[in-house]
Amino acid sequence: MSPLIIAPILIPLITGFSALLKRRGRRRVAFALGMSANLIAAVLMMASTFDGTILVSQMGNHPMPFGISLVVDPLSAIMLLLTAVMAFLVGIFALATIDANRERFAFFPLFAFLIVGLNFAFLTGDLFSLYVAFEIMLMSSFVMVTLGGERGQLEGGIKYVTINLISSTIFVVAAGLTYTVAGTLNIAHLAIRFSELADPGVTLVLAGMFLIAFGIKAAIFPLFFWLPASYHTPPIAVTALFGGLLTKVGVYAMWRMLILVLPAATAVLQPLLIVISILTMIVGVLGAVAQMDVRRLLSFHVISQIGYLLMSLAIGTSEALSAGIFFMVHVILAKTALFLISGVVHEFEGSYHLKYLGGVTKRHPGAALMFFVAALALAGIPPFSGFWAKLLLLRAGIAAEQYLLVGVGFAVSLLTLYSMIKIWNEVYWKPNGKASNGAHASPLTKIERRAMIGAAAVMVALVFALGIAPEPVIELSNRAAADLFPTGTQQSGYVEAVVAASADIGGLSE
Amino acid sequence: MTILYAVTIGVLFACGTYLVLRRSLVRLIIGLSLLTYAANLMIFTSGNLQQRGTPIAGETQPEAMADPLPQALILTAIVISFGVTAFTLALGYRASQAVGGDDLDAMQTTDQEELT
Amino acid sequence: MTRSPFFKFLARAMMPILILFSIFFLLRGHNQPGGGFVGGLVGASSIVLMTLAYGAEEVARQMRFDFRRVMLWGVIVAVIAGMLGLIFQSSFLGSIWFKPYLDGIGRLELGTPALFDAGVYIVVFGATVAIVMAMAEESDREVE
Numbered sequence: 001m002s003p004l005i006i007a008p009i010l011i012p013l014i015t016g017f018s019a020l021l022k023r024r025g026r027r028r029v030a031f032a033l034g035m036s037a038n039l040i041a042a043v044l045m046m047a048s049t050f051d052g053t054i055l056v057s058q059m060g061n062h063p064m065p066f067g068i069s070l071v072v073d074p075l076s077a078i079m080l081l082l083t084a085v086m087a088f089l090v091g092i093f094a095l096a097t098i099d100a101n102r103e104r105f106a107f108f109p110l111f112a113f114l115i116v117g118l119n120f121a122f123l124t125g126d127l128f129s130l131y132v133a134f135e136i137m138l139m140s141s142f143v144m145v146t147l148g149g150e151r152g153q154l155e156g157g158i159k160y161v162t163i164n165l166i167s168s169t170i171f172v173v174a175a176g177l178t179y180t181v182a183g184t185l186n187i188a189h190l191a192i193r194f195s196e197l198a199d200p201g202v203t204l205v206l207a208g209m210f211l212i213a214f215g216i217k218a219a220i221f222p223l224f225f226w227l228p229a230s231y232h233t234p235p236i237a238v239t240a241l242f243g244g245l246l247t248k249v250g251v252y253a254m255w256r257m258l259i260l261v262l263p264a265a266t267a268v269l270q271p272l273l274i275v276i277s278i279l280t281m282i283v284g285v286l287g288a289v290a291q292m293d294v295r296r297l298l299s300f301h302v303i304s305q306i307g308y309l310l311m312s313l314a315i316g317t318s319e320a321l322s323a324g325i326f327f328m329v330h331v332i333l334a335k336t337a338l339f340l341i342s343g344v345v346h347e348f349e350g351s352y353h354l355k356y357l358g359g360v361t362k363r364h365p366g367a368a369l370m371f372f373v374a375a376l377a378l379a380g381i382p383p384f385s386g387f388w389a390k391l392l393l394l395r396a397g398i399a400a401e402q403y404l405l406v407g408v409g410f411a412v413s414l415l416t417l418y419s420m421i422k423i424w425n426e427v428y429w430k431p432n433g434k435a436s437n438g439a440h441a442s443p444l445t446k447i448e449r450r451a452m453i454g455a456a457a458v459m460v461a462l463v464f465a466l467g468i469a470p471e472p473v474i475e476l477s478n479r480a481a482a483d484l485f486p487t488g489t490q491q492s493g494y495v496e497a498v499v500a501a502s503a504d505i506g507g508l509s510e
Numbered sequence: 511m512t513i514l515y516a517v518t519i520g521v522l523f524a525c526g527t528y529l530v531l532r533r534s535l536v537r538l539i540i541g542l543s544l545l546t547y548a549a550n551l552m553i554f555t556s557g558n559l560q561q562r563g564t565p566i567a568g569e570t571q572p573e574a575m576a577d578p579l580p581q582a583l584i585l586t587a588i589v590i591s592f593g594v595t596a597f598t599l600a601l602g603y604r605a606s607q608a609v610g611g612d613d614l615d616a617m618q619t620t621d622q623e624e625l626t
Numbered sequence: 627m628t629r630s631p632f633f634k635f636l637a638r639a640m641m642p643i644l645i646l647f648s649i650f651f652l653l654r655g656h657n658q659p660g661g662g663f664v665g666g667l668v669g670a671s672s673i674v675l676m677t678l679a680y681g682a683e684e685v686a687r688q689m690r691f692d693f694r695r696v697m698l699w700g701v702i703v704a705v706i707a708g709m710l711g712l713i714f715q716s717s718f719l720g721s722i723w724f725k726p727y728l729d730g731i732g733r734l735e736l737g738t739p740a741l742f743d744a745g746v747y748i749v750v751f752g753a754t755v756a757i758v759m760a761m762a763e764e765s766d767r768e769v770e
Contacts, residue, residue, distance in 0.1 A: 176553035
């Protein structure tokens, strides 16, 4: 096995510790180099799995149920690449915008450790390691949310920390129960054991617990209140990273556990999933429509988009999952782009509030153009990426005869468009806001300003490119989705690959 | 033995949940750590509540060994919850300084519309 | 703030004992209870004791280390131990053993797991001391 498979964990880990060093210049260089190396590793990983190969490595050469598996299937590769792209661009944005005080209190090491947790979560093929990965990610995110110690941050932070700790507790209890029932924690081995298990009652309990644990992290319908209370409080670079990635890890974990490991129980839960998906979409977008702060508005949109991602789980076919994976790529890029652009506008005009902003189109047509592309992409107007994502998802819904879901998905799209138009009217088109006249004194230097605008522009360019040429990504998500479903009498591609890799080193031969 | 464990876990979960729902920040933090204790005990029960031999190869026959995995899991979970508890205490301290008390109901400003 | 001379003497006397004890823990850890994590904590407790006895500033001046750099080295040692396994055994953390026979001592069993444990020891040592020093400097400032 090439050393590539461990690189997404080791590179940000070493980066994080290097970025703890005392001298400011060295720390920044170490961080920038580390995030670039991480991006290169993720691109190489994608290149070696693009044809559908699944890379498996057993840590310490212990075979499957005993050692921890690291698995890179196309789904993991997609998530790793997205994380690396996000980490790189948001990293540049953060290098430009984060104030000296936050930097002194280890902002960049925390950023790197967050990436360690995310990459570990996407790589691991072991349930308990997934818990550890979530905890690494959460610990870093806890500190990043509260770093700076403003009152709003501390208040939002307490809610964020409390609810996420409760979710972790449910997760770890579910993992313990899984071990009691199945006697293993390896995800591939669990899939085999649960497919043999006659009694579906126990798996139903487990599926419900995983749904709640990951649902809290993903901010699904009744469990999302922590998100709009906390996401807008930290600096915009943090909000962009969290809004773009963190909730999506919850959805990723749901796909892994509910589709791959517990398909029988998920089929029983389908009506519930449909209701949750519908309510998440509607409540999220209605909340967004009512907001006047751009960051809060976009935070509510995060929830609404989670509803769409959940829709792929609720429909439950391979086609729907493939559409869901494409939607994931689209929404991570588009949502982060929107957050970064609102950061750029704040840099120019000094506000996030719709009433106070205005006339940005005239003063900064570039920013307006970027927003225009990203907003239409999010709303799903052709030829932008959101159109393909929603088209695929709705088509999968019609194929599975889930007309209610399809109808709601369509209506919510219109409301999304409405809330984007609201931002457009208030921030960009309206002649002038209450306070802004374009003369906002910013502490940033010219180079820092260019770097932040550049990062946002590259993000928008990626969204645009995904809309123009969706074909390769759609193919890739088809392959990624197919690997999670069993074909005929065979186990799913993911499970087969892990079992084969363990058999190579003299392990379990079933 | 199993019943004793089940009752203990249930009581811990109940106390933890009750404390988390109180208005006081300190009780919230204590409640959260009670919940993690309950979770750790829960994992402990997954490894057969019997007295078995130490799981060291060469010292004990494989049939007579206790299952070492739950203990490894709990050890990890304890270390994590130790770190998390330390962090929540620090956060609670700073938050009570910023708000001027440990009343959670006073911490609602982020849910309201603010003009910045 | 006055500090007790007895405590100062005790801390000074305990320091080498604790360090030796921690290395004993580290080496014992492969097959017996012990290991890098516990060893690192015990080792760090020696510095913590000095900090309590002499104050954080004094200790920081005498140590002349940046403990955050110690952490980085620990991680690098652990990663190297893992990578050796990856290169020669095609699996991260795969174990490689080297067992030389030394006259008068007996058979030594050196391997990458021990190296990994040493990395863990260094990380835990560095991290614990760095955290305690940061907190002690803060509280010293508040006392003054």
